[in-house]
Amino acid sequence: MDLLPALSGHFGDRPDAVRIGDHQLSWADLAGAAGALAARIAGAPAVAVTATASLETVVAVLGGLAAGVPVVPIPPDSGPMERSHILGDAGAELLAGIDLGERAAMPSAQPSGEATALILYTSGTTGAPKGVLLSRDAIAADLDALADAWAWTADDTLVHGLPLYHVHGLVLGVLGALRTGSRLAHTVRPRPEAYAAASGTLYFGVPTVWHRIAGDPAAARALAPARLLVSGSAALPVPVFAALRELTGHEPVERYGMTETLITVAARADGPRRPGAVGQPVAGVETRLVGEDGAQAPHDGEAVGELQVRGTTLFSGYLNRPEATAAAYAEDGWFRTGDVATIGPDGWHRIVGRSSTDLIKSGGYRIGAGEVENALLAHPAVREAAVVGAPHDDLGQEIVAYVVADGVAAEELIGFVAKHLSVHKRPRQVRFLPELPRNGMGKVQKQRL
Structure with missing residues (x-):
């Protein structure tokens, strides 16, 4: 070849x-x-x-x-x-x-x-x-x-x-x-x-x-x-x-992928572009959503689940780690990305984030960090934003926002999000930083937050 x-x-x-x-x-x-x-x-x-x-x-x-x-x-x-x-x-x-x-x-x-x-x-x-x-x-x-x-x-x-x-x-x-x-x-x-x-x-x-x-x-x-x-x-x-x-x-x-899968989902040059969405599976790739109960989640644009993929672009395994390779796949051979997503009836994907850091379970609600981050970024004073879930005795997790902003108080940002999204999606805490920790590819390192 x-x-x-x-x-x-x-x-x-x-x-x-x-x-x-x-x-x-x-x-x-x-x-x-x-x-x-x-x-x-x-x-x-x-x-x-x-x-x-x-x-x-x-x-x-x-x-x-x-x-x-x-x-x-x-x-x-x-x-x-x-x-x-x-x-x-x-x-x-x-x-x-x-x-x-x-x-x-x-x-x-x-x-x-x-x-x-x-x-x-x-x-x-x-x-x-x-x-x-x-x-x-x-x-x-x-x-x-x-x-x-x-x-x-x-x-x-x-x-x-x-x-x-x-x-x-x-x-x-x-x-x-x-x-x-x-x-x-x-x-x-x-x-x-x-x-x-x-x-x-x-x-x-x-x-x-x-x-x-x-x-x-x-x-x-x-x-x-x-x-x-x-x-x-x-x-x-x-x-x-x-x-x-x-x-x-x-x-x-926009497009989506991982080191293990290469790029599996992308918007097309000859198709629509939707802010916050990454498109449809590329040729040779299939995707599905799996809920916490192990059942496939519907592709209705609302239900969230772990995104799983299979196809021609996947890796051959982890070097010298057969156990880790096996654990990365579901029993029926689909690769478990660890990312949470929604898929619409037309096959368009929206990535909520990593299940470990970007899916926040607060007061019985399942909230995607990215949605709250985009709401914060719509405020003219906010330059950067990252949202995580922190342990909370009553809610299970509370929404905490880390922002880089000028001349704005935490209370104003909390109220701003509450007006643009459902009230339960508002941050309970806002913490101001001079900059967000990022890796070499520009991804926010939420584990450090």
Whole structure:
């Protein structure tokens, strides 16, 4: 299987095929450098790369894929304990001294589609990070499904500045360009001015990136000529969606996925966009909702349940953890995402959040944190908001809001939410912070709250 046809000359060649910051390589140069590395690492059990935003990282990943050696991207800011755990767990040698000037032919033999292409490590919020095994077939299936959903072709120029050690930045943002034949312009950091200057047709960002772009009207207006804006990795706040629509003329496409499943649900380029919703299953994927009683919840847009998925994009298991792999699946083979969602009669999905942190059970009600967060963000003084459930003797859990805001009192925000939502969904406490704790992808780390 030709996973990345751009490297085999399927789309010809372009001198600016992949640009990261001020440096660029053609597809032919990338293939030559990857071929040289593949010859050097052939037969290794796994290789690791410190995944900086650089052409060296891209060549390291492509060299591993060409050699059929699983690649383990490591966050550049990982501490010594995390790095040691990943290297030891994966049995991987850390690559160093990658030479972009080396050239050799790519191996003629293609690894099997079932071969592990990447080992991506989870965040480790519930224990030591686990290695997620992603096969070449799963990656190809997902990229083809997204190319269909987003009309993503060789005529596009993809722009993003996301980290190269996650699904969003690496699988979609690098391998996706090499599979579809689109140019890639990586901005190193996702600054609004860099996005504005990139002249792309297709832009990837996380909500933090889009929030900053919406706060820079000149940069946002510069994206008006683009074809599609894509947001993922966390829910895009409704006010940010509205601001981007006003400033750019685009309604962003949202999508949903996990490291273990890749992207399973997405809005389409040729379909509607709904604030707060992530669309329908992509080709090759099925979804369902399962309630707390174990029965399937109705797809009526109101009933909430755990989102479970199955299909061609799923991972092959957790490295060396058969028990954890088995526990991740229901008895009938559906993957348990741990996310709570609603599904409408038309198949549109709305993600409530993680069952452990975003589904709040208060006074007999089941309340999605995201709904309360969007209500808070509609207040003009609120810049950021995160809502959690805290233990409460009477209610079971009470709604606690953490906000970044200027010149507003807690009582005003509580009343504001009560006017916009049901009264039982109002926060009982509001705590003000200078900023919310986030990880490298911009997701709020609610465990720290």
